[in-house]
Amino acid sequence: MDTKTAIETRRAIKHFDPTHRMTEYEIRELLSLAILSPTAFNIQNWRFVVVRDPGIRAALRAVSWMQPQITEASLLVVICADIHAWQKNPERYWRHAPEDVRARVLEAINTYYSGRPQVQRDEAMRSCGLAAQTLMLAARHFGYDSCPMDLADFDDAGRLINLPEDHVIGLFVAIGKGLREPWPRAGQLSLDDVIINDCFVADGA
Template sequence: MDTISAITQRRSVKKYDTSATMPEEDVQHLLDLALLSPTSFNIQNWRFVVVRDPELRKQLRTAAWNQAQVEEAHMVIVICGDIRAWAKSPERYWRNVPEETRNVLVPMIGNYYENAGPQVQRDEVMRSGAIAAQTLMLAAKAMGYDSNPMIGFDPQQVADLIKLPEDHEIVMMVVIGKAAEKARPRGGQLDKCEVVFNDTF
């Protein structure tokens, strides 16, 4: 499936076929594609917790207000971000470029995020994680799978279940699998004139 078709056909699916399987090579291919998602300064601050353990998924479902998709979809990915990724050996983000380029970019990372402060550091995690989530969902659709982004859960309970490090933040969960039912009809798109502006509001 081409990209435009994946964008137009992707819908948030709530009910999944529990008998459907996803080969491990598809799982790994999806994750490999997610790792190509862009991040500021190439800091790759997203983190993906793929929850496979059935008991843990049952507990995750409870934390997600008993939404069945958490157990029924083939994949459950808790997308998180390392708020301080920018400060953790940042030279590794540019290890494959010429030294003169690395010597310019690496100090810029620290200077920017140190001065920008905690709010910008957290915002960066949210931006990066959201882009990665969309990459996962579009890639899944292109590969013949369905998906749903989820914010309907208790973040502290989920953090406890996945043993989230203190300097990390949860962005959202994404479930991926084969739909057992079609998604509901689109609720109603706003007219383009309501959301697109030229030059100024």
């Protein structure tokens, strides 16, 4: 499937065929594509929790407004991020770069993230969002549907997957064979509603 078609046909699907099994090969392919998503300074801060255990799935569903996708999806990925990835052996993110480039980037990483918890968390969310979209478009390539998902309670979900202290959950992505056609798009804004040329108009101008 070409990229334009993948973007146009990706929809947030509410019901998946619970009997469909995805192969381990397909799962690895999807995740291999997801980790080609961009991250600032290449820190690759996302972590992908693949939830196969039916008990954990059921418990996650209970903290996600009982949404059926959580248990029906062939693949459920909790897209998390390590907020401190930037300081955990960052040399490895640049190991194939020339030595002088590596030294400069490592210094820049340290300067950018040190003592800035809000920036660290924002970066985590940016990375999760980009990875989620890559994963969902990759799913289209393999003939799968998907749904990005929020949770009613992120803290409970974190406990269920044993989320480390310095990690955050970005969102869930459920992937599978959709059972029903999605509704027509609910209320897409026009380009004019969302494009700002050059800068926002100042209040009172």
